[in-house]
Amino acid sequence: MKRTFDTLFVRLSLMTVGLIVAVHFMALLLIDQQRAKLDAQRSINNIVLAAQVRDRDDVLAEQVADTLGIHYVGVEHAVDAGCPGTCTDTYGPLEDSLRPRLGQGSHVVVDPDTSVVWVRRQNSSYWVVMPGYMPPLSHFMGFSALTLIAAVAMAVIFAWQVQRPVRALAKAAREYRVGRGVHRVAEAGPSELRELASDFNDMVSELAEAERERAIMLAGIAHDLRTPITRMQLRADLLTTDADRAALLRETESMSRIVTQFLDFARESVNHSTCVGVDEHCRRDYxxxxxxxxxxxxxxxxxxxxxxxxxxxxxxxxxxSNLIENALTYGEPPVDVSTSREEGRYVLRVRDQGAGVPEADLHRVQRPFVRLDAARSGEAHCGLGLAIVRRLVRHHDGAMDVSNAAQGGLVVTMSFPYPRKAG
Incomplete structure (x- = not known):
């Protein structure tokens, strides 16, 4: 089963997003601590000044309080004036920094909603009330969330851009592997990826050229054999005995089949003929x-x-035709042809009733020009049947598996994507 999240794009995204989120919250924590220190220092200076002036001159104290935005509230009126929590001490970075500077026995209360600071020195008859000039951290959360979302979006876009050249390279390699021709990869991205794409393009070009030369050679040999085979078939009519004529015709027919397999194997292009139903085709022809x-x-x-x-x-x-002919030639009839839908894929199976193939040779028998004469002997074949089928199955995004049936015989299982793409 394919693991959807186990991709380069997802890993890059998770790594980058995780780093951004960690840095973001660490920055918020440090900013909050620094804000508390600044707020505490300002509060201490203002409160000390207000208390000193109040002790010396009430009129001047009122003027200073107006300038600093501070006012005084008697202890007996504090709760009615809005002192939070019946003036019970609160604890936080600001309060922890403020208490030691005010002296032992001092009280500090911070309203969590308005950030108003209430301060009372030991045995003082009044509270000094100072508005919170610095808004609490919660006031920044909206902007902080927008910043985080923008950073995450940019990280995902960055990860997508980084993995695009690798994705294109993987797609081109897959297309070449299944025989759909050479697709050059755009040389984009970091220098290492550009070098990789360039080397890949050179490699597949050289491999494709070697494959074309081999196909041309095979096609040329097969084509050149057509003419003498035809002449041999014509001259068979000149033989005087039926036995000699039949023997010669069998030989020429065997050579003709070999030539046909050569031409099929040498054919590189994907066939674009009209699609037909597999079930319908099997019923009609078999x-x-x-x-x-x-x-x-x-x-x-x-x-x-x-x-x-x-x-x-x-x-x-x-x-x-290749599979059934192989089954009848190398195995034993009857040949079972079945189709089904299994785990979201279409499956086509062909099984004979023969002796099968040694387990060690199951993979090797699918390679071109491989014949296991000891196990499955026959005539008029050059070991291309399964190789041709394997190439055709891959052309159509399919997979082929060759195995021995538990009841005996060789089974060729081909699976194709569901639903099938038209054309």
Whole structure:
């Protein structure tokens, strides 16, 4: 199962966002501490000045209080004047900084809603009330949240931009792996990614050129063999005995099949023929005798995928003809062809009733020009059947698995995305 969150983009986003959030809250904490220190120092200076003036001259004290925005409230009127919590001491960074400067026995109360500071020295008959010039940290939370959201959005955009070249490189590699041609990657991003993209472009270009040369060679050999094969078939009519004529025709037919496999394997382009239903195609081409439940039928069908399972007609015919021909040649009839929908994918299976393949050779048998003569001998084949099918399945975003059935025989399982893309 694919892990959606285990991607470069998600990891970069989480790392960057986590760092921004941590720095943001650390900055808020430090700012709040610094704000408390500044507020405490200002409060101490103002309160000490107000108390000293009040003790010496009441008239001057009123003038200073007006200038500083401070006023005096008698102890007996404090609660009625709005002293919070019946003038019970509060504790925080401001209060902790203010009490030692005011002397032992002093009281400090801060209104959490208005930030108004109430201060009373020991045995004093009045409270000094000072408005909170510095708003509490909660007043900054709205702006702080907007700043955090903007920073997170920028981090996500940055992470997306960083992973785009890597994503494009992975897509190009996947397209080349499944045989959809060479797609050059734009050389963008940091210098390391640009160098990687450049090296990748050079590598796939060289590999594609080597593949083209090999395909041209195979196609050329196959094409050159067509003419002598045709002449041999014509000259077979000149043979005097039926046995010799039949033997020569069998040989030329075997050579013709080999040439056809060479040409199929050398073909690079994806077929764009009209899509047909896989179930419908199997019933039409391999359904003879199915209605009558013929026991001697070479092919048995179990088609459960439905109309949505479609593939290009030419490619589907090449897949089934190669697999069924291999099954009849190397294995034993009947050949079971089944379709289904499993775990969100369309599945096409072809199974024979033969001896199967040694477990150690299951992967190797899918490679081009590999024939396991000891286990599955036959004529008119050059070891390209499964390689051709594997390439065609990959062309259509599918996956192929070759295994031995528990009941005996070789099983080729092909799965395709659901729903299938048109064309």
């Amino acid at each position: 359904g003879a005798g199915q209605e009558d439940n013929a026991e001697d039928a070479l092919v048995r069908l179990d088609l459960q995928a439905g109309e949505g399972f479609q593939l290009p007609a030419v490619d589907l015919d090449r897949i089934l």
